[in-house]
Amino acid sequence: MAASDKIGAVMVVGGGIAGMQASLDLADSGYKVYLVEKQASIGGTMAQLDKTFPTNDCAMCIMAPKLVATGRHHNIDLITNAEIAIVDGDAGNFTVTVKQHSFRVDPKKCTGCGSCAQKCPVEWTNEYDEGTKMRKAIYVRYPQAVPLVYSIDPERCIGCGICAEECKAKAVEYDQKDKVLEVKVGSIILTPGFDEFNARLKTEYGYGVYQNVVTSIEFERIMSATGPYFGTILRPSDGDIPAKVAFIQCVGSRDEHCGNEYCSSVCCMYAIKEAAIAKEHTSQVNPTIFFMDMRAFGKEFDEYYNRAQNEWGIKFVRSRIAAVTENPKTKNLILKYVANGEPKEEEFNMVVLSVGLRPPVDNETLSRVMKFRLNDDGFAQTGAFSPVETSRPGIYVAGAFSAPKDIPMTVAEASGAAAKAGSVISSARNTLITKKEYPKEMSVEGQDARIGVFVCHCGVNIGGVVKVPEVMEYAKTLPNVVYAEQNLYTCSQDAQERIKEKIKEHKLNRVVVASCTPRTHEPLFQNTIREAGLNAYLFEMANIRDQCSWIHMHEPKAATKKSKDLVRMAVAKSRLLEPLQNLTMKVNQSALVVGGGVAGMTAALEIAKQGYKVHLVEKEKELGGVAKKLYYLPSGDDPLAYVRRLDKEVTSNKNITVYTGAKIRLIDGYVGNFKTSLESGEEIEHGIVILAIGGQEYKPEGEYLYGKNKSVMTLLELKERLHKGDPLGKEYVFIQCVGSREKGHPNCSRVCCTGTMTAAIEIKKKDPKAKVYVLYRDIRTYGFREKYYKEAGNLGVTFIRFDDEVKPKVEEKGGKLEVKVMDEDTGKEIMLRPEYLVLASGTRPQPDAGTLAPMCKVPQTKEGFFLEAHMKLRPVDFATEGIYVAGLAHGPKFLDESIAQSLAAVARATTVLSKTELEAEGIVARIDEDLCDGCGICVPTCEYKALEVVAGKKDPKKKLVEVNVGLCKGCGACVGSCPAGALTQMGYRDSQITAMIDAALEGQMPAKKEVKQNEH
């Protein structure tokens, strides 16, 4: 296909966290994005969650910025309430037919005020709250929904016409038809997410019959402050606080009877989280988790598990629950199970079923329409070396649609899929995006403030409580206000035109809008005044809806007075506003990749394919890293052959310069402008850094006779021997968790269980008579890897569980190995005399992470892995911009996960590399060089490493703090810390804040008189 045929646009199907991440990465890298979502609003499952593990962050708080960014991005078109009908064409040039269902509301007119839903007389259970709450026939899925457009549920609407009567914006269109859209795109990313397992199928647990048996996602809503019980844990049968709550794991997972043999990967952790949060919300709740294996395999998950056991008082019982019955009188639930070989019965007040993940219900339709393959379990088929590619070229996949997975891995894959989707059409980059052009900015220097105030009724949302005309008249009396008006909806399209007109007519040089929250609406109004030639920062808002009329709806007089105060405060600040410039910085459009393993090579190659220069630095003499030592993958793919192929591609790529046997001396600079020098003296200039330095296998010197007896080896050493075809033994013992999940190294190494299965299967295949024993604590073959556990079991591998506290003992007697282990299940000691003892030893970070971290100004975990900016939503970024992490350097993971993550790093890096210059924030810290004495107290307060003590330019003897505005995010932390008062936050100067405070207090005096009138 000729390059000119390629379409510089991507379609993303599914608007959950993965779809949003992929869309944002692509739209920020020069591609047009169409985000298609089957529901009326984006957000997906994450929007339903109360908190997320292991950080216990509020899910909505961390995802809302992404929601808003996706909704507002001018290169992302949201096509919600829609499904894919036809896909024609090939990679680089697809034509997609999309069917969009009618909202029966005009999205352009709907302001999301919600008056319609308040008056709609038809109630129905709310899907977002999993049926625990009610909604109306006209509704939004959840209060923070994006787009915030109400839609009519055609199933429920009785057509009474009340919503149209209520809607002051005249947005309701009962005759709106379904639409068919034809969209041309170069590639497609599938992120449709997952469905929960239908718990009704496990009839023995009584879901749907017993009221106090709920699913884990229902429990999320029960826990949520926006849920039915406002965050108090209550049980549905009678609203009592459940003193004893049982969590039953693996409901619809690891269970061939229900057809799902795989492990759902996330339930262990979400159950611990739900148990912990439930207890935190309502202290009388005492949770017990019934599980088979505790699969806390992710980064720092085991620490979370340990704290749950030791600090938070959550009980863990290793047993599969046979059945649940109800005491019909108390509605309590009786659980029957076997523990330590004895049948037991225990009564609980409430039961939570940790339901597994299923492919989305429309998986087969998607597969048929888009022509890609599903695997045996109904998920999208991907390859061991191509984790984000479907079987159809040009169509990519991310998130739970390719396998059950948690949010961090989902987000990483989303970015990874964005990298792949972008590289197919990199020749068409920047062809379909629009860049907004604004008129030349008018100078306001030296002018007196001429303030225009626009007061919004928001239909009846404000006007129904606050006397808007009174507030408007009051605004006119304030100093420097030369114009004021009221609008039915100040955010409506026609109001924007009016604001622009009035700016011209009255020569306004400041604008104040009194309406809703700046968090959602400030960018809109800033855009409007820019269109009229004013600097965006000459704008101020007074929040008289969310923080006034909505909370004081029964006190109209007091609310009106408060609105006046808020307007007076905004006007006071507005008087002192000054134009701020978003500085631009040049970008060096080339990359430095540190580490030449699979992660590093993948990253280098992918960046090169996108058309940018890459410098790949490897400290060893040749490329390849740890992957060369794997020899076997459970899938049967050959890792060594893959490494060789990658190596060849990398070394022959013209955009890549490889430095082997090279060590980094110094990395200096900041996003867009880094300078790196190597030990050899070579200097490299580049715009971004990817840290892919890998990890290493722990050598357990001195443990279990390792290093003393030749028959004791690590897992990787065994694999090498197997590969070389060394003569086989007749009896093997594997010991798991060597150097993992213990003091000093509390976390799981994620890969060893599956690695052991791979090796054990290999041994049994070569010699079915060989005896293989695996001594373990929990088997953590998550996701589809469960099938290797099963296969090993079927081949006759014996699994013996030992207690965390009682490790196996290994001795050498007469040249023979003797392994003693206390079998946790039978309580008996077992003696084994294997020929070989294999230690599944953990993954450790590279020691040079410690020298690179301070150079790059990035943090490390206690164990020495790099610590990303946010464990959940920024899995490959650092707080320091322009630096990314991938592969084992971030933590233990499988090869496919490393590949996905390095692709993610590429997508994130491309958001920088694709630009010739970066725009910095307007709201930044500035330093007064005369006042600064270079004490450096401010330096550690900056999370973004934007401050540095340097020698003064005028007087090199004088020390001075320099603010790198390219890195500054404008939080103001440093300003508050400066003892000399030398730092200023633009847009939030002391004088501006003081002016607001003064204006607020000024209101106190007359208020005393008015209070009496307000008493009713």
Next chain:
Amino acid sequence: MTEVVHHTIEDKKVLDAPSKEWEPKIIGFLCNWCSYAGADLCGVSRYQYPTNIRAVRVMCSTRISAHLVLDLFRAGADGVILGGCHLNDCHYITGNFHTEKRFRLMKELLKDAGIEPDRLRLEWVSASEGEKFSKVVTDFTEQVRKLGPSKVKKDAAVKAKVEAADGASETFRLKALVGKEYNLEKTGNVYGNRLEKSELEKLIDLAAKDEYERSLILVLSKEKPRSVKELGKIMDLPADKVLRHIVVLRQKNMISMDHPEGLTPTYRTIEIGGEQ
């Protein structure tokens, strides 16, 4: 805004006339054009009927809202009779069709409140049916007499229930549904479809039940905080149903969680709460 005007005629002594022997207190609402004229004709023709009824003239029977009727029962009325023109004869064309719909809601709410629905009657009496008027009133008075005095005055539980039914009758949801009912059925909805009568009635009955139960929860939790189980017991409603109502009421800021008793939270009605 909430409908804050809480109209009650409880204090009026008219209905509370002291008498040794109980006599039913009956209020009649008569439409100006037919039933009031019929009553006049009845008098002109000297047809006799018992003295219990006190008639109130209104221009059309549809003026009488469920709230007015329930308010009367709250105040201790023993019977209420509505008189209107025969169907298709309404002076205002469709007024009495709306009356029919409202009447159905009144009956539903009375049933919920534990007041015998037979204490309320709707009759079509034309300007020429003087004799019919006398028969209707005589018959209705006897019917009410047989039912005995209204339980409202003596039974606090019934009083609370009637108050709840009254509250329900004032909700926007029921007013909207019943107000639109006739048109949705006869002329069609915004999509041009006529709704099936029985379907619509089912929907309204469910809504009425919901609103009545929610209103009763608010009435009961006004004087003291109550738990879900306690409310369930008083209202003879499954606790989970009560909890679901409380979820809605909390969302509307009409009730709030109070102190828990052990593991059982209690709820108290918010006096100035309510949806915007």
